[in-house]
Amino acid sequence: MSNDTDTDDAFPTEHDPDPDPGSNSEPGDDESIPLGEELGSDVEIEAEIDEDAEDGLLGGLTIESTADIEIPDRLVDQVIGQDHARDVVMKAAKQRRHVMMIGTPGTGKSMLAKAMSQLLPKEDLQDVLVYHNPDDGNEPKVRTVPGGKGQQIIEAHKEEAQKRNQMRQFLMWIIIAIVLGYSFLIAGQILLGGVLAVLIYLAFKYSSRSTDAMIPNLLIDSSDTQTAPFKDATGAHAGALLGDVRHDPFQSGGMETPSHDRVESGAIHEANKGVLFIDEINTLDIRSQQKLMTAIQEGEFSITGQSERSSGAMVQTEPVPTDFIMIAAGNLDAMENMHPALRNRVKGYGYEVYMDDTIEDDPEMRRKYARFVAQEVDKDGRLPHFTREALEEMILEARRRAGRKGHLTLEMRSLGGLVRVAGDIARAEDKEFTEREDVLQAKRRSRSIEQQLADNYIERRKDYELSVSQGDVVGRVNGLAVMGDDSGIVLPVMAEVTPSQGPGGVIATGKLQEIAEEAVQNVSAIIKKFSDENISEKDIHIQFVQTGQQGVDGDSASITVAAAVISALENAPVKQNVAMTGSLSVRGDVLPVGGVTHKIEAAAKTGYDKVIIPKANEQDVMIEDEYEDMIEIVPVSHISEVLEVALAGEGEADGLVDRLKSITGQALERQVGQGTGSPSPQ
Numbered sequence: 001m002s003n004d005t006d007t008d009d010a011f012p013t014e015h016d017p018d019p020d021p022g023s024n025s026e027p028g029d030d031e032s033i034p035l036g037e038e039l040g041s042d043v044e045i046e047a048e049i050d051e052d053a054e055d056g057l058l059g060g061l062t063i064e065s066t067a068d069i070e071i072p073d074r075l076v077d078q079v080i081g082q083d084h085a086r087d088v089v090m091k092a093a094k095q096r097r098h099v100m101m102i103g104t105p106g107t108g109k110s111m112l113a114k115a116m117s118q119l120l121p122k123e124d125l126q127d128v129l130v131y132h133n134p135d136d137g138n139e140p141k142v143r144t145v146p147g148g149k150g151q152q153i154i155e156a157h158k159e160e161a162q163k164r165n166q167m168r169q170f171l172m173w174i175i176i177a178i179v180l181g182y183s184f185l186i187a188g189q190i191l192l193g194g195v196l197a198v199l200i201y202l203a204f205k206y207s208s209r210s211t212d213a214m215i216p217n218l219l220i221d222s223s224d225t226q227t228a229p230f231k232d233a234t235g236a237h238a239g240a241l242l243g244d245v246r247h248d249p250f251q252s253g254g255m256e257t258p259s260h261d262r263v264e265s266g267a268i269h270e271a272n273k274g275v276l277f278i279d280e281i282n283t284l285d286i287r288s289q290q291k292l293m294t295a296i297q298e299g300e301f302s303i304t305g306q307s308e309r310s311s312g313a314m315v316q317t318e319p320v321p322t323d324f325i326m327i328a329a330g331n332l333d334a335m336e337n338m339h340p341a342l343r344n345r346v347k348g349y350g351y352e353v354y355m356d357d358t359i360e361d362d363p364e365m366r367r368k369y370a371r372f373v374a375q376e377v378d379k380d381g382r383l384p385h386f387t388r389e390a391l392e393e394m395i396l397e398a399r400r401r402a403g404r405k406g407h408l409t410l411e412m413r414s415l416g417g418l419v420r421v422a423g424d425i426a427r428a429e430d431k432e433f434t435e436r437e438d439v440l441q442a443k444r445r446s447r448s449i450e451q452q453l454a455d456n457y458i459e460r461r462k463d464y465e466l467s468v469s470q471g472d473v474v475g476r477v478n479g480l481a482v483m484g485d486d487s488g489i490v491l492p493v494m495a496e497v498t499p500s501q502g503p504g505g506v507i508a509t510g511k512l513q514e515i516a517e518e519a520v521q522n523v524s525a526i527i528k529k530f531s532d533e534n535i536s537e538k539d540i541h542i543q544f545v546q547t548g549q550q551g552v553d554g555d556s557a558s559i560t561v562a563a564a565v566i567s568a569l570e571n572a573p574v575k576q577n578v579a580m581t582g583s584l585s586v587r588g589d590v591l592p593v594g595g596v597t598h599k600i601e602a603a604a605k606t607g608y609d610k611v612i613i614p615k616a617n618e619q620d621v622m623i624e625d626e627y628e629d630m631i632e633i634v635p636v637s638h639i640s641e642v643l644e645v646a647l648a649g650e651g652e653a654d655g656l657v658d659r660l661k662s663i664t665g666q667a668l669e670r671q672v673g674q675g676t677g678s679p680s681p682q
């Protein structure tokens with residue numbers, strides 16, 4: 001964890017911000033907010049710390065409950081972890097650069113964008129007024145004035161219009177009085193006098209409308225804003241993003257609304273001098289992305305009616321300022337599917353940052369997680385504070401969700417969700433504090449759809465006895481997979497080897513064909529070496545039994561596929577009380593995979609006695625206490641060990657294992673000789 005503001009993958013560097021012709025940066029911008037260290041400072045929690053108890057779950061905090069934790073004022077200081085992203089945001093705020101944030105949902109992307117808006121100088125804010133254009137009614141004029149002045153201008157216009165109207169009314173009543181007086185007293189024409197009076201009244205009323213119409217439209221009013229604007233344009237349709245001009249059903253005849261009054265701002269205008277945040281930017285239609293790029297390039301963008309069939313489409317204002325900093329967010333897909341020119345724009349004149357999913361678990365970080373719970377309680381405003389024990393349970397959960405030894409999860413939104421559910425449970429029982437029991441209950445209640453579905457699968461499989469957990473079967477291996485991010489499912493693989501009529505190959509049906517083929521290719525070197533028979537003359541039939549496509553990734557199923565194929569080739573039965581997960585190198589090493597904790601829990605729930613996992617994943621296992629006695633975890637580092645555990649029929653199996661060891665042993669020795677490190681998880 002470091003506060004080093006020079007980040008490798010963020011560019012341009014602080015020293016060489018590329019002068020961008022259309023950029024929003026101006027000389028002197030760097031001075032607009034305080035510099036580096038102060039901004040980047042990592043705010044330590046303000047509470048007493050017992051240094052002897054630093055190793056405890058609360059990192060030595062001596063608090064009674066979250067009520068004793070002080071929450072920093074600035075949003076940027078409330079962000080937990082994400083030091084890199086935070087530094088980039090601060091640097092980008094200073095230099096007025098755009099930022100692309102890629103990463104898992106709920107890790108703080110929009111929070112950081114909001115925090116950035118708080119860092120921008122409020123003094124720069126502008127009001128935008130739209131005026132009637134006497135020369136061309138369809139091209140309203142636009143004026144930009146310092147923030148807060150817009151209201152004053154409108155007031156002055158209204159006052160003037162009121163004065164003019166009073167004068168007119170005064171004049172009108174005098175004329176009406178003269179007309180009525182003349183017609184009643186001199187001409188004796190009462191009816192004619194009345195009609196004339198009404199006509200004069202209407203004529204004056206009509207002309208006063210045009211006086212009112214001259215009052216400008218205050219399009220952007222920043223008089224009440226405490227910070228620079230933050231606009232979230234996620235999923236915005238064209239009108240909401242780029243501005244619009246309303247349709248006018250009375251387009252002439254004096255009843256019409258003047259065009260400048262029908263102009264509406266878009267998020268790009270409202271974010272002027274502030275931050276425009278767009279999540280899943282690739283979901284914006286291409287036309288909008290192109291226009292967004294123009295707005296970024298030019299720093300201004302005219303407003304026109306978005307619907308071609310509306311009278312608003314005939315109106316186009318003078319350009320309205322769009323001097324915003326864009327924070328585009330999303331996952332990797334968002335980046336790939338973004339309009340290339342827009343991506344280049346951000347890439348060339350801004351920063352790209354990848355959000356962290358987990359953070360190292362140390363006393364300081366655990367104290368911050370305690371503060372995070374306090375922040376969420378404070379944000380909600382109705383939840384009872386958390387006791388020490390409840391906080392400890394939350395930190396344990398953060399560890400568990402990290403899926404990585406020595407780390408805490410940074411998927412804070414879902415952790416925040418747990419805080420709310422636990423707090424609501426305590427509140428429903430009128431408790432003064434949220435206790436450990438409430439957190440445990442919340443964990444049981446707030447299962448994701450995927451978890452519920454996975455449990456459903458497991459139950460249904462049990463009903464139909466699809467998850468065989470007893471006996472020995474040739475060519476059938478219980479694999480494991482993850483569904484969503486946080487739930488494991490059992491994925492049995494069946495293999496059958498038959499002589500081929502033509503050139504042999506992998507035969508798999510359904511959606512999983514590609515995955516099965518890939519898995520077999522991954523393990524083919526082992527199988528070829530292992531089998532006396534020429535597998536190119538065989539058909540290898542593979543079936544992922546009774547599963548949808550979810551959670552199955554070829555790599556993590558490769559030891560399962562290899563074991564099933566070897567079992568089928570050699571007619572060696574596999575113990576059905578064993579489940580397994582692991583990826584396989586071409587030389588037979590078992591490589592780490594993701595989601596081991598969830599997979600082990602699924603295996604335990606299904607009723608298996610043993611679960612084989614990659615040795616490299618051993619440190620990531622953080623299963624709930626309740627499953628600990630239900631299943632034996634067997635970490636392995638080589639396919640021969642997988643077979644040693646999974647194959648039944650001791651004598652025969654030993655023979656196979658020995659053979660496998662001997663054919664892959666050479667490779668193993670070579671590897672040890674070269675001292676290769678542990679490969680990274682898939």
Ligand SMILES: Nc1ncnc2c1ncn2[C@@H]1O[C@H](COP(=O)(O)OP(=O)(O)OP(=O)(O)O)[C@@H](O)[C@H]1O
Pocket residue numbers: 078079080081082104105106107108109110111112279329330372410411412413414416
């Ligand atoms: N790093 C963090 N530190 C503190 N709180 C966080 C952090 N990340 C998320 N949160 C909490 O979770 C909430 C939701 O996070 P946020 O909307 O910023 O996530 P996101 O990454 O933008 O997700 P998405 O891409 O789904 O919009 C925040 O309002 C905050 O309460």
